[in-house]
Amino acid sequence: MYLIFFFFFQELHAHLSGSISDETILKLLGTKDASLSEDIIEEMKSILKMKDKRSLEECFKIFSLLHTLTNSISNIKTCTYDVIKEFSEDNVWYLELRSTPKNVIGSYTKEDYIKAVLETVREAEKSFGIIVRILISIDRSRGVEDAWDTLKIVKELRNNVVYKKYIRGIDVSGNPSKESLLEYLPILREVREMELKLAVHLLELCESVAFEEAAEIFSEGLVDRIGHGTFLNQKLSGKTSHLVNVVLERKIPLEICITSNIKCGTVKDLASHHVNWWKNKDHPIAICTDDKGVFSTTLSDEICLYCKAVDGDIQDVMDMISTSIEASFLDENEKAGFKTANF
Ligand SMILES: CNc1ncnc2c1ncn2[C@@H]1O[C@H](COP(=O)(O)O)[C@@H](O)[C@H]1O
Ligand SMILES: [Zn+2]
Helix, strand or coil: HHHHHHHCCEEEEEEEHHHHCCCHHHHHHCCCCCCCCCCHHHHHHHHHCCCCCCCHCCCCCCCHHHHHHHHCCCHHHHHHHHHHHHHCCEEEEEEEEEEEECCCCCCCCHHHHHHHHHHHHHHHHHHHHEEEEEEEEEEEECHHHHHHHHHHHHHHHHHCCHHHHHEEEEEEEEECCCCHHHHHHHHHHHHHHHHCCCCCCCCCCHHHHHHHHHHHHHHHCCCEEEECCCCCCCCCCCCCCHHHHHHHHHCCCEECHHHHHHHCCCCCCCCHHHHHCCCCCCCCCEECCCCCCCCCCCCHHHHHHHHHCCCCCCHHHHHHHHHHHCCCCHHHCCCCCCCCCCC
């Protein structure tokens, strides 16, 4: 299986803040940024020590803590640059990085945040010969008003050809136990109008409301890729949802993040991971990291886990690589060009 290290990969599901490595965190803590209290620094150091299992709820506390690190434009740039560098060192030639624009009063606006990320992406592409595209995240726990505000900024930025080239889509993420996605349907329709691609975290929890959300989103054909879809193929009240057939028929690709699911406890172990079920159906999947910093993983580790889970070989890895280029938010000409360049 060590042969996989000769491959070049695509990463389609990586959250910027969750991907920040321990090295970058320690570097930023070492700069003694005056706005970080001693308590936050201590808390940050303690989360670096415990990297095993933690519940989804605990993960969201860690994300809030990580957000205190990106409290200046200079820190946002450092984190973005380092994350891209680390993916590139892990043989990633194409990266779709997603992040939630934030504003910090007196420091930066959401627009400044996005511009800082995009400028750093351009710089990092030149330094590392990697191709990076950006998905702007909507965090469902921040409310619909916040999402409309983000969308308005994205619309304006996309009037600029350079920004348009980099911003390929919208991601909907955030704590799935907060706010129903049904509230966000008008936002998702607007994303479609803007001709942006859409990736939505769906069915991370096995709750009836999660099935209702997914049913609405599928019925309007709003989603291009599904984040996790952990419980799509599971039985609820003894029955498998009809939604699984919709996803299979429409071949909506799934972004699969094995370590993230296991460490959050939404999947018990590798043997029971849903990736095997979807692979057996020959369904398009992309193996991804989700939050490589928070979960201490790399894309090559995830691909090794995938091989283990499906008892796969090099051909399975090559097939998955090819499917995930197809599932990427590159346009058709770019896909064709990159396919010939990679194989
Ligand atoms: C573990 N499974 C997950 N499920 C749902 N949302 C997740 C997530 N992992 C990360 N995020 C989303 O990404 C944000 C951090 O990156 P950015 O600040 O946007 O760069 C988190 O706050 C959350 O909204
Ligand atoms: Zn995610």
